[in-house]
Structures are given as structure tokens and as C-alpha cells.
Amino acid sequence: MPVGVGFCLYIKLQILDEFGYLDEIYGRGYNEENDLILRANRCGYQAALANHAFVYHVGEASFKASASPKEELEKQNSKILLERYPEYPRSVAKYFNGVHYRAEKMLSALLPDSSGKLDLVFDFSSMGTYHNGTFAAAKCILEAALETWQDRFHVYAMVSEEAQRFHNLDRLKGLLVVRPDTQRTFAIAFRFGQPFDFERLDRMSRVGVLNVYMMLDTIAMDCLYLHQLNLETLWGTVFNYADAVLYNSNFVEEQFHRRFRRRPGLKEMAALHSLAVEDYRQTSKDGEAGAGSYLLVVGNAFAHKYVKATVDALSKAFPREKIVALGPKDEQWHNVTAYPSGNLSDDQMRNLLRGAKAVIFPSHYEGFGIPVVESLAYGKPVLARSIPVIRELREHLPSRENLILYASTRELLERLSQGCPTWVSPAASSPQPLSWKSGTAEIGEFLWRLLETWDFREHLLPRLGYMRILQDHREELEGPAPSAMPGQKGEDGKNLRKTDSYAVSELKAQLLDREARIVELENSLSWKITAPLRTMGSIYLRLMGK
Amino acid sequence: MPDLVKIGPAGTLRLEIDDPQDQYLRTATGEIRGWFAASDLDIPEDYWFEVGSVRIPHRTVRRADVEDVMPGYAIAGFVITYDLAEYLPYIDGQQWKVQLILPDFRPKLLKFTIAESALGNCLAAASDI
Numbered sequence: 080m081p082v083g084v085g086f087c088l089y090i091k092l093q094i095l096d097e098f099g100y101l102d103e104i105y106g107r108g109y110n111e112e113n114d115l116i117l118r119a120n121r122c123g124y125q126a127a128l129a130n131h132a133f134v135y136h137v138g139e140a141s142f143k144a145s146a147s148p149k150e151e152l153e154k155q156n157s158k159i160l161l162e163r164y165p166e167y168p169r170s171v172a173k174y175f176n177g178v179h180y181r182a183e184k185m186l187s188a189l190l191p192d193s194s195g196k197l198d199l200v201f202d203f204s205s206m207g208t209y210h211n212g213t214f215a216a217a218k219c220i221l222e223a224a225l226e227t228w229q230d231r232f233h234v235y236a237m238v239s240e241e242a243q244r245f246h247n248l249d250r251l252k253g254l255l256v257v258r259p260d261t262q263r264t265f266a267i268a269f270r271f272g273q274p275f276d277f278e279r280l281d282r283m284s285r286v287g288v289l290n291v292y293m294m295l296d297t298i299a300m301d302c303l304y305l306h307q308l309n310l311e312t313l314w315g316t317v318f319n320y321a322d323a324v325l326y327n328s329n330f331v332e333e334q335f336h337r338r339f340r341r342r343p344g345l346k347e348m349a350a351l352h353s354l355a356v357e358d359y360r361q362t363s364k365d366g367e368a369g370a371g372s373y374l375l376v377v378g379n380a381f382a383h384k385y386v387k388a389t390v391d392a393l394s395k396a397f398p399r400e401k402i403v404a405l406g407p408k409d410e411q412w413h414n415v416t417a418y419p420s421g422n423l424s425d426d427q428m429r430n431l432l433r434g435a436k437a438v439i440f441p442s443h444y445e446g447f448g449i450p451v452v453e454s455l456a457y458g459k460p461v462l463a464r465s466i467p468v469i470r471e472l473r474e475h476l477p478s479r480e481n482l483i484l485y486a487s488t489r490e491l492l493e494r495l496s497q498g499c500p501t502w503v504s505p506a507a508s509s510p511q512p513l514s515w516k517s518g519t520a521e522i523g524e525f526l527w528r529l530l531e532t533w534d535f536r537e538h539l540l541p542r543l544g545y546m547r548i549l550q551d552h553r554e555e556l557e558g559p560a561p562s563a564m565p566g567q568k569g570e571d572g573k574n575l576r577k578t579d580s581y582a583v584s585e586l587k588a589q590l591l592d593r594e595a596r597i598v599e600l601e602n603s604l605s606w607k608i609t610a611p612l613r614t615m616g617s618i619y620l621r622l623m624g625k
Numbered sequence: 626m627p628d629l630v631k632i633g634p635a636g637t638l639r640l641e642i643d644d645p646q647d648q649y650l651r652t653a654t655g656e657i658r659g660w661f662a663a664s665d666l667d668i669p670e671d672y673w674f675e676v677g678s679v680r681i682p683h684r685t686v687r688r689a690d691v692e693d694v695m696p697g698y699a700i701a702g703f704v705i706t707y708d709l710a711e712y713l714p715y716i717d718g719q720q721w722k723v724q725l726i727l728p729d730f731r732p733k734l735l736k737f738t739i740a741e742s743a744l745g746n747c748l749a750a751a752s753d754i
Contacts, residue, residue: 205745205746205749207746211750211753212753212754213749213752213753213754216754272749272752273749273752274745275744275745275746275748275749276741276742276744276745277741278741278742279742279745295752295754296752296754298751298752299748299749299751299752302751304713304714305713305748305751307713307716307719307744307747307748308719308741308744308745308748327754352754379750379753380710380711381710381750381751381753383751420753445754446752446754447754448754449754
């Protein structure tokens with residue numbers, strides 16, 4: 080620390096012997112202890128905070144009855160201190176802006192309340208006002224956490240007001256809500272989904288003493304057209320500075336391991352989503368296999384979901400078949416009803432499933448594949464592309480007989496040409512599969528255990544230090560700022576950029592050049608010769624009142 | 626924004642994008658509003674916006690607010706509806722360059738900068754489970 084507060088200081092005798100006592104120039108008080116510390120500091124000695132000690136101090140008791148008020152003494156003594164030690168204000172400012180101070184301030188979030196519970200926040204700041212599988216799964220984990228983590232954590236959700244309303248988070252009993260601009264600190268910040276921008280990464284670091292991420296997939300890095308932002312830096316920060324990383328399948332874990340170096344000691348867990356069919360049904364009747372009237376093709380508009388190409392092939396191969404597709408925006412096929420993704424509510428989605436005779440899941444890339452489990456829960460046979468994660472899920476699914484894998488669209492068409500598959504009753508009862516509740520309880524245990532091995536110097540300080548570096552380079556990480564700001568015009572009438580590091584450095588170079596030329600001019604002989612003339616000129620102007 | 630230059634017989638068409646004024650897209654989906662103004666020629670009814678070979682949907686609207694301050698001019702407003710997820714292959718370095726095509730006029734390139742968070746939301750949607 081730059082200095083300490085004088086009501087309780089432990090000072091070694093050698094220091095007093097060497098550097099003298101509290102200087103009496105400061106009178107009855109204020110800044111005398113700073114003077115002593117800074118005097119010793121000039122020779123390399125520093126004040127240190129004993130943050131495990133507690134001293135009770137009745138503030139300002141000595142000055143209450145004083146004739147000279149505190150403010151006056153402070154003002155008078157500060158002047159003396161600043162004259163002697165001009166480094167004092169900048170050192171104090173540097174300390175308060177520093178990473179160490181910030182880290183220490185965050186530590187209070189690790190103090191449990193009287194019931195031994197800590198505050199944990201789910202970072203739902205990316206949750207939008209539309210439906211998708213990610214938000215639905217996040218909500219299921221949140222609900223299960225409220226049920227299974229209640230002995231250990233007060234569960235908060237950090238979410239916008241609009242998303243909170245849209246996803247009915249108000250109805251979750253026991254949930255505490257904060258907004259994304261919260262200034263609060265929590266023991267653990269848990270983010271469902273990888274961060275895609277600096278703001279999210281920074282927010283997690285700011286609100287959680289411990290940062291835990293659930294990484295869903297690497298698709299945004301693998302498809303070149305999606306690889307838009309500085310994902311290497313953003314996700315690299317997660318693997319090097321987060322306290323733990325969870326994955327929604329072993330496949331996803333492998334994918335990230337191949338792409339990122341992880342810091343030694345990083346805690347990891349493959350935490351699969353629910354495979355229990357009951358979790359996906361609205362009523363027990365939903366599980367009864369029933370006849371449907373159409374083929375339901377599930378996905379979204381992204382290319383890797385392969386809905387459009389699959390629907391196109393199906394429509395041509397089976398022109399009399401009724402097809403419903405989730406994903407494509409426009410209907411360009413005579414026998415297809417298409418619904419753009421994002422607009423269907425959970426109820427509408429369930430109704431679509433109820434009416435299907437089979438579900439087709441043509442995606443080329445998935446981190447998990449919730450629609451497969453959901454369709455099986457509704458007693459619908461599923462034809463899914465044989466990709467690693469679907470094969471992984473198949474091992475754990477109780478009704479795997481009804482999950483038919485295909486290698487290519489051609490193979491899908493061939494399979495369907497033999498007739499639409501019908502529901503096959505599962506051969507034997509399988510062990511109880513992972514549910515939202517049991518899976519989330521395991522995550523809760525994992526999070527609690529993280530606290531046992533957590534270390535201030537090993538985890539929090541390096542993370543905040545690195546985030547400070549990223550903050551300093553935020554402009555490069557975030558990409559271009561607004562190209563123009565309203566009302567801000569340059570001399571040429573063009574809009575000015577909000578920030579432009581190149582322009583700033585160019586301006587600095589010009590200023591330095593100008594200063595150098597002035598110095599050169601002032602040192603020149605002609606300037607010195609003409610000096611009397613300039614003096615006379617300025618006297619004349621003063622006399623004339625100009 | 627510089628005027629659109631007519632090919633052939635002289636004439637200029639003023640173009641303004643007034644929302645977002647700084648041409649900075651803060652959301653992954655939304656609308657871009659703007660208008661054309663001309664004093665010496667008719668505003669073509671047939672015009673379109675495209676990226677690569679993909680046309681971006683738009684509609685022509687009346688802009689009474691602009692008509693009020695520019696009497697004597699023919700004014701036509703437009704609203705582009707965008708979903709950045711559909712144009713990701715054409716986005717480069719958070720820049721989205723849209724070509725405005727008006728018959729008889731030189732093509733006009735409109736440059737939009739996309740906020741990192743908006744682009745991030747698009748990419749997050751690709752990770753939907």
C-alpha cells in the first residue's frame with residue numbers, strides 16, 4: 080500500500096531510529112503518519128496491510144472538541160505533505176485503481192451469510208427476447224439449481240428486464256434478479272454459453288470472484304463465415320483464467336481441448352443436459368406414441384443445421400408427403416410448411432412435435448442435440464445424422480432403438496423410401512438417466528468443491544491482471560468503433576471517428592514535431608537578435624491597451 | 626452522405642441514412658431508415674439494396690418530416706429490415722457493405738459498422754443447442 084491510516088500502525092524500532100519520529104510540523108494531526116511512511120519509502124520501505132487483523136476505532140474522537148476543525152488541519156497539512164512528497168497523490172490513485180485493491184474488495188463476496196450460504200449469479204445477460212434451445216436449457220438448469228442448490232447458494236439471475244419477462248423468469252420461486260449493469264459482486268458467476276464479446280467476458284470477471292463457463296460448441300470458430308470476432312482471445316482467456324469450464328458433452332470437451340491450451344489446474348466437467356424423457360414432456364400423455372401426419376425437420380436457418388437442403392431433397396423425393404420444417408424463412412416447396420426459428424413458443428413447439436409421425440434432425444454439427452431427446456420424449460422416431468455427439472447421446476438414451484442414424488441425405492432418402500419408421504418399445508428398462516435435477520445437483524457439488532481449492536493469488540489476481548491488459552487493448556479487441564458520431568463533423572465535413580488510435584498517434588507525432596521546431600527557433604541566432612524588437616513591440620501593445 | 630450521380634443526362638439525387646445516424650448497427654436484427662431527395666428529377670420507384678448477389682428486403686415509405694423541411698423537393702423514404710445472421714459471409718471486420726442500386730445511377734456503397742455485441746449475439750445463435 081502507498082501509506083497506512085495512522086490510528087493503528089505497527090512500526091519497527093529500526094525505522095524510527097533511522098528515519099525519525101512523527102514530524103511535529105503537522106501539529107495535532109493529519110498526514111504525520113503519511114510523512115513518516117513516505118520518508119522511509121524513499122529508501123524502499125513500504126506500508127503493508129494486515130488484512131486479518133481487526134481494530135475498532137472510534138473515529139475522530141481527538142478532534143471533536145478541537146478548536147481547529149478537521150478540514151482546516153487536513154488542508155494545511157496536505158500542502159506540507161505534497162510539497163515534500165509529490166509522488167503521494169499519484170501513488171494513492173494508482174493503488175485504488177490497481178488490480179490488487181480491486182481483487183481485495185471483491186473478496187467480501189466469499190463471506191457466507193449467517194446460514195452459511197454464498198451468492199451465485201447466472202449470467203443470462205445474452206438472453207434475448209426470442210426462443211431457442213440454449214435459453215430453454217439455461218432456464219431448466221436455473222430451475223433445477225433453485226431446487227437443489229438452496230442449502231449452499233442464494234441463486235441470482237443477471238438478466239435484462241425484457242428477457243426476464245419474455246422467458247417468465249418472474250415465475251421461478253426463490254430466484255433473485257439483478258440487471259447486467261449491477262455493481263454487486265458474487266462468490267461465483269456462472270455463464271451458460273461461451274462469451275462472444277469483450278463486454279460479456281469483462282462483466283463475468285467483474286461480478287464473480289470465481290468465474291465458471293459452460294462452453295457449448297466450437298461452431299463459430301470452425302465455420303469460416305462465422306469466425307468473425309476475436310474468439311481466440313476471448314475463449315483463450317476463459318481457458319487460461321476462468322476457475323472452471325463445463326462442457327455439455329464429451330465431444331464438446333474434446334473439441335475445445337484440441338483448440339485451446341488450458342492453464343494447469345483448470346477444473347473441468349462434462350455436464351450433459353437432461354436425457355430423462357420426463358423432463359421434456361408437458362404431460363405423461365405426451366410420452367404415448369401416437370400417429371402423426373407429417374415429417375418434422377428440425378433446426379434453424381444456419382447452414383450447418385442443413386434444414387433447407389434436407390427439406391429440398393425430401394420435398395423432391397416425396398412430393399406427396401406433408402413436411403413441416405423449423406428453420407427456413409420462406410416457403411418455396413409445395414408440400415412444406417416452414418416456420419422460422421425463434422418465433423415458436425414452447426407450447427407451439429410441443430404441438431408441432433405431437434403432430435409429427437417422425438422427426439428428422441439433419442444437423443452436421445451439434446454440441447448436444449436437445450431436439451433429439453425432446454422428440455424421443457414425445458414418442459416420435461428420430462432420424463438423425465450420424466455425427467459424434469449424436470452417437471454419444473445414443474449411448475445414454477433409454478429409447479435408443481428409436482434413434483435411427485444416417486450418414487448422408489441420400490441415405491436418409493433411401494431409409495424413408497422403405498417407409499416412415501414407427502415407434503419401437505424400448506427393449507429393457509435402462510438405469511435412471513441423467514435429469515435436469517440430478518445433473519444440476521452434480522454441477523452444484525462441483526461448484527462448491529471449487530471453493531475449497533480456490534486461491535486469491537493463483538486465480539483472482541492473474542485474471543484481473545489479464546483483464547486489465549485486455550481493457551487497455553479493448554479497442555483492438557472490439558473492432559471498429561462507430562464510424563461517425565451524430566453531430567460530430569471534421570473540418571472537411573466528414574464525420575469524425577469516435578476513437579482512432581492511429582489518428583491519435585499521428586497527432587502526437589505532429590505535436591512533438593511542432594514542439595521541436597519551436598525549441599529550434601528559440602535557440603536560433605535570428606530569434607535571439609530580434610528579441611529586443613519583440614520586447615519593444617509587446618511594451619507598445621501594452622501601452623496602447625491591446 | 627455524397628449525392629448519387631446520374632449516368633447520362635445531368636441530375637443528382639440526395640441520399641441520407643438517418644437511423645442509425647452514425648451507420649453503427651447496435652443490434653443483430655432491426656431496421657435502417659433513410660430517404661432520397663431530388664429537385665430536378667423523379668425519384669426512381671425501382672431500386673434495391675444488395676450484398677453480393679443477395680437482395681436485402683426494404684419498403685418505400687412516405688417521409689412527411691423530411692418533406693416539411695425540404696419544400697420543392699421530391700422525397701421518398703425507405704426502411705431496410707435486416708437480420709445480420711443472414712449476411713454473415715458478407716460481413717468483414719465488423720463492416721457490412723451494402724450496395725444501393727438505382728437504374729440510371731452509379732451504384733452507391735453504404736458502409737455500416739456492427740457493434741461487437743450485436744455480432745456476438747448472431748454467432749451465439751449459431752451455437753444453439
